[in-house]
Amino acid sequence: MGTAERREAPDDGGAAARLTVRQGPEAPDRDIPADRGEVLTGPDEKPMAYAQVTGSDKRERAQAQALDRPLWVEEPARRRRMPxxxxxxxxxxxxxxxxxxxxxxxxxxxxxxxxxxxxxxxxxxxxxxxxxxxxxxxxxxxxxxxxxxxxVVSTPASTARTLRRERRRERRQARTTERAQERIPGRGAGQLSHS
Structure with missing residues (x-):
């Protein structure tokens, strides 16, 4: 059993009220029904009335909770993905x-x-x-x-370090040749000589 609480719905501009169910005291055994029904509380958290919940109400509420629950929950991976x-x-x-x-x-x-x-x-x-x-x-x-x-291997003779060093050298040479081509005027494509 639980308690229900009325709150104003923000979508309707305050015109309609929403009913929220809060869990209340349960019977010690599921076969034995609890003494009280659900307590309806207003916005000031004061009990308004007791209401007996039927089996169909419980089913409807369980279906509504199942629809509100996300399909899955993202969890961070424990290990990194394999290459x-x-x-x-x-x-x-x-x-x-x-x-x-x-x-x-x-x-x-x-x-x-x-x-x-x-x-x-x-x-x-x-x-x-x-x-x-x-x-x-x-x-x-x-x-x-x-x-x-x-x-990332920390040994000096690592192949990974050698490959990274070669890639850096190639990129440096490519940048140097690009700068040299930009600096020399008249050496563009289509010009054969200065006549």
């Missing part, structure tokens, strides 16, 4: 491992049933195990390569 190449390798590895496990299960069941399909399925399961191992190693190698190229 795209690593994510692609991980998805590929998971799919290969899943297919290999299904092959192994089919091979086991065919062996129990004495089917002729048991031997080819065992061979394909062995090949699938090799490919699944390659897939798992591919995830690890891709992750290491991405960290080395793009990660």
């Amino acid at each position: 795209d190449p690593v994510r692609t390798a991980a998805v590929r590895a998971v799919l290969i491992i899943a297919v290999t496990l299904i092959q192994a299960m089919v091979a086991f069941l065919c062996t129990l049933a004495g089917s002729w399909l048991a031997f080819p399925m065992v061979l394909s399961s062995v090949a699938g195990t090799v490919v699944a191992t390659w897939g798992a190693l591919d995830v690890w190698v891709t992750r290491q390569v991405w960290n080395q190229r793009n990660g």
Whole structure:
């Protein structure tokens, strides 16, 4: 059970009133109804009247609360998103491992049933195990390569530092050539000589 409270609705310019439900004391057991109905309170928080709530009112109120509640709540991620190449390798590895496990299960069941399909399925399961191992190693190698190229590594011989240094040098040279082209008059396209 709860209490209801009247408030002025801002949309209607104060002409209409809105009824808000506030939770009140509940019975200790859900099978036993509470003694009182809901308390209607005015804007000054003084009780106005007691009203008995029927089952349909409760259902309507529950449906209204369900409509007001957002579909989902955004939560901050606990871990950063994996880089795209690593994510692609991980998805590929998971799919290969899943297919290999299904092959192994089919091979086991065919062996129990004495089917002729048991031997080819065992061979394909062995090949699938090799490919699944390659897939798992591919995830690890891709992750290491991405960290080395793009990660912030503090070792002096880091490939990431060397690549960043080369990119900075190329950008500096491009800016220098652009400035030199702007400074020299008459060296634009379409002019061959000063005649």
